Amino acid sequence: MNPPxxxxxxxxxxxxxxxxxxxxxxxxxxLLGSILAAGCLSISGQFEPAQWPIGTKTLLGIxxxxxxxxxxxxxxxxxxxxxxxxxxxxxxxxxxTGLVVGFLVVRLFGIxxxxxxxxxxxxxxxxxxxxxxxxxxxxxxxxxxxxxxIAVLLIxxxxxxxxxxxxxxx
Numbered sequence: 001m002n003p004p005x006x007x008x009x010x011x012x013x014x015x016x017x018x019x020x021x022x023x024x025x026x027x028x029x030x031l032l033g034s035i036l037a038a039g040c041l042s043i044s045g046q047f048e049p050a051q052w053p054i055g056t057k058t059l060l061g062i063x064x065x066x067x068x069x070x071x072x073x074x075x076x077x078x079x080x081x082x083x084x085x086x087x088x089x090x091x092x093x094x095x096x097t098g099l100v101v102g103f104l105v106v107r108l109f110g111i112x113x114x115x116x117x118x119x120x121x122x123x124x125x126x127x128x129x130x131x132x133x134x135x136x137x138x139x140x141x142x143x144x145x146x147x148x149x150i151a152v153l154l155i156x157x158x159x160x161x162x163x164x165x166x167x168x169x170x
Contacts, residue, residue: 003051010050013037094122119144
């Protein structure tokens with residue numbers, strides 16, 4: 001099958017499951033559904049890997065960044081006046097934890113340090129995959145972050161819903 005048609009099939013499958021997942025009530029369901037659909041389709045071996053036109057990933061990154069950026073407003077800045085200390089602590093802790101985990105992964109599993117460090121870095125799948133691609137390890141970093149993202153999207157909301165009332169009661 002020609003690459004543009006293959007890409008269209010991936011996009012349609014992602015859109016279909018992403019849209020269907022809206023009914024699940026899972027947070028970020030469209031994102032999770034599209035990742036699962038495209039990933040399963042790719043893993044099935046029925047289609048060649050998608051070949052994105054040059055610049056497409058950059059444009060998508062700009063689009064995602066713009067969506068996130070438009071969520072930053074005056075209310076966000078007001079919130080940061082009280083949350084800047086926890087934000088700094090969380091950021092430093094995540095970076096240090098990512099580095100420690102990355103070095104542990106290198107020691108325990110002997111994988112490429114670049115893959116381990118970028119794969120354990122706190123960041124979005126798209127952002128870290130783009131950094132990995134620029135350094136020649138994009139597919140491996142994307143695989144680690146995709147697995148992490150799927151697990152986090154499935155597990156964290158349930159854990160938070162369970163623990164929030166317990167923490168609030170104390």
